[in-house]
Amino acid sequence: MVNGLYVLETKTKDRIQLGLGPSIPWIEYTMGNQFLIKRYAGELPVDQVYIDISDSPPDQMPSSRGVSLSIYCDPGGFMEMETCGGCPAELTSGTELSVRIITEYEII
Numbered sequence: 001m002v003n004g005l006y007v008l009e010t011k012t013k014d015r016i017q018l019g020l021g022p023s024i025p026w027i028e029y030t031m032g033n034q035f036l037i038k039r040y041a042g043e044l045p046v047d048q049v050y051i052d053i054s055d056s057p058p059d060q061m062p063s064s065r066g067v068s069l070s071i072y073c074d075p076g077g078f079m080e081m082e083t084c085g086g087c088p089a090e091l092t093s094g095t096e097l098s099v100r101i102i103t104e105y106e107i108i
Contacts (some may be wrong), residue, residue, distance in 0.1 A: 010079045020068060020070065045086065
């Protein structure tokens with residue numbers, strides 16, 4: 001923890017995916033003293049909930065833990081910050097899935 005914030009080192013020898021629930025309001029990526037990127041997930045429509053987005057085998061049921069933000073990184077240097085939308089209990093033809101995503105960029 002640094003200045004009250006949790007820090008994840010994205011330069012890693014392991015493949016990591018960190019799924020964060022809706023109680024986490026934002027994630028931020030800082031590249032040295034050059035720039036930062038901050039991403040927020042907005043409120044979901046009333047009939048939708050966050051779902052499990054983990055990369056699991058098809059025969060494994062998703063967990064009940066919903067994910068609104070995700071951080072992925074691997075040993076090859078690839079890193080992504082994902083914002084996740086919601087899903088209703090049952091998908092039907094014509095259902096619209098949406099979430100407002102805010103991404104802020106700042107040159108330091």
